Amino acid sequence: MGALRITTRKILSPEEADRFAKSEGGYFPKPQYCSGLQFLLTSKSKNQDSLPIGVVLLGDTIHCFPPDIGQGVNAALEDVCVLDEALSQTNDDISQALPLYESLRVADTKALIRLVQIAFPWQYGQDPFRTKIWRINFFLRLVLSRLLPFLFSPQAFFLVQNYQLSYQEILAKVDRTTQIIYVLGFILLFGFLVVVAWQ
Ligand SMILES: Cc1cc2nc3c(=O)[nH]c(=O)nc-3n(C[C@H](O)[C@H](O)[C@H](O)COP(=O)(O)OP(=O)(O)OC[C@H]3O[C@@H](n4cnc5c(N)ncnc54)[C@H](O)[C@@H]3O)c2cc1C
Numbered sequence: 098m099g100a101l102r103i104t105t106r107k108i109l110s111p112e113e114a115d116r117f118a119k120s121e122g123g124y125f126p127k128p129q130y131c132s133g134l135q136f137l138l139t140s141k142s143k144n145q146d147s148l149p150i151g152v153v154l155l156g157d158t159i160h161c162f163p164p165d166i167g168q169g170v171n172a173a174l175e176d177v178c179v180l181d182e183a184l185s186q187t188n189d190d191i192s193q194a195l196p197l198y199e200s201l202r203v204a205d206t207k208a209l210i211r212l213v214q215i216a217f218p219w220q221y222g223q224d225p226f227r228t229k230i231w232r233i234n235f236f237l238r239l240v241l242s243r244l245l246p247f248l249f250s251p252q253a254f255f256l257v258q259n260y261q262l263s264y265q266e267i268l269a270k271v272d273r274t275t276q277i278i279y280v281l282g283f284i285l286l287f288g289f290l291v292v293v294a295w296q
């Protein structure tokens with residue numbers, strides 16, 4: 098089978114190419130999620146039995162974000178697995194399976210969106226100052242998690258690569274480490290102020 102070759106000029110006019118070259122380009126969406134993952138309708142069949150009809154959302158339709166942490170496809174595949182699990186648990190009864198899917202999936206979807214906001218958000222150089230703060234935070238967590246792994250978790254960017262952890266579990270680890278850092282920071286600051294006041 099020969100390869101199909103189409104010259105660019107045949108599919109793109111010079112005006113369109115010019116417009117594209119001069120355009121500012123698009124923007125990635127802000128991380129966002131949808132909490133309603135399904136909708137059930139009922140319809141009367143010819144023999145007057147009511148049949149459940151469902152609309153179900155998966156993938157980017159329920160969690161939409163820039164490709165910062167490479168989780169779009171992974172999360173979409175997880176949605177499929179959770180829907181499959183819900184259908185199995187309910188013997189393919191759509192009226193039960195879709196609400197079950199929603200209840201199983203929504204919290205993880207919410208956690209995923211929070212993780213996208215904090216894991217690696219400044220990689221396009223949008224804000225130099227916030228990029229610096231993020232880098233300090235990143236390396237602080239990296240060092241602390243290497244020195245005291247029982248107390249501190251690695252930064253979220255590393256944790257999302259562990260497929261055995263759900264997004265909710267990852268967020269819980271990240272939040273716990275944040276709390277410990279705040280407490281230690283407060284103790285250090287308090288100790289410093291006491292020493293200064295003492296002298
Ligand atoms: C630049 C970039 C880099 C990315 N990098 C990664 C990565 O490294 N790792 C990762 O996991 N994810 C990555 N993603 C995200 C990933 O591509 C998406 O999360 C994933 O494709 C979502 O799958 P989906 O099936 O939900 O949607 P899509 O893949 O968008 O599928 C939707 C389909 O529906 C079709 N469609 C739309 N409207 C209609 C209509 N009215 N009628 C019929 N068909 C329609 C579209 O043509 C499309 O084929 C990246 C995304 C981008 C933009």
